[in-house]
Amino acid sequence: MAKTVSFKRLILRAVLRQVSPMVIRLVSVSDHMPLPEFHDVFRIILGWNGDLGYIIRVHGQEFNSFQRKMRSKALHEFKLHRQEKFLYVCDTLHMWEWDVRVLDIQDGSKLSSKKRTKGIGYLRIAAANTPAKVIHVVIVPKMAIGLKAQAIPCRRIIIVPFPDTIENLVMYLHECGYLAKTYDKSQVWLEEVEAEFFMLQVIVRSKKNPFARTVSSRKRGSVLI
DSSP states (O other): OOOOOOOEEEEEEEEETTOSSOOEEEEEEETTOBHHHHHHHHHHHHTOOOOOOEEEEETTEEEETTSGGGTTOBGGGGOOOTTOEEEEEEOTTTTEEEEEEEEEEEEOOTTGGGGOOTTHHHHHHHHHTOOTTOOEEEEOSSOOTTOOOEEETTTTEEEEOOSOSHHHHHHHHHHHHHHSOOSOTTOGGGHHHHHHHHHHHHHHHHHSOTTSOOOOOSOOSBOOO
């Protein structure tokens, strides 16, 4: 049996400096997420398409997207603690500076959600049906206005709300479907159909007894449930 990767879930609160009214984003990510992927996820949450690089300053050190040796760094290497802050510069041309605070550090175990009573069935369905191709699941506790759940197949990331309601579970499974697809890549028009079909299959299969599904023992990387 493959060894399960041990990881934590970081609950981060990012506040944009020197703007009024305040711009705040709350996001949950794996502490094993590499810096380039954290940057990609944050840009998508903001709805920014261009990429002009990033800078992260933490513990008196600077890490940026311009030095190749720093691109492999992951968040857990900073050994962040609760309430600790670091500076994140998104877009090195306009220098948008974000103060990022660690609100909480939670156990990233796939079964950590069993303590929750509300929506436990939906959480188990989500965990049991997350494709092996999904490496990072970014949970946005409250989807910002204009922000849609989405998948980034090239990064093996999905950005979704917490799947503790049937509505959120549908969105979660739909985005998983993009990474579970088996269609010919030349037939791009089938992408949406395959994702929808994957979601419907899981819902129908779990409808009779949604609590019967349990988490698969196979390795799935840093899936944040």
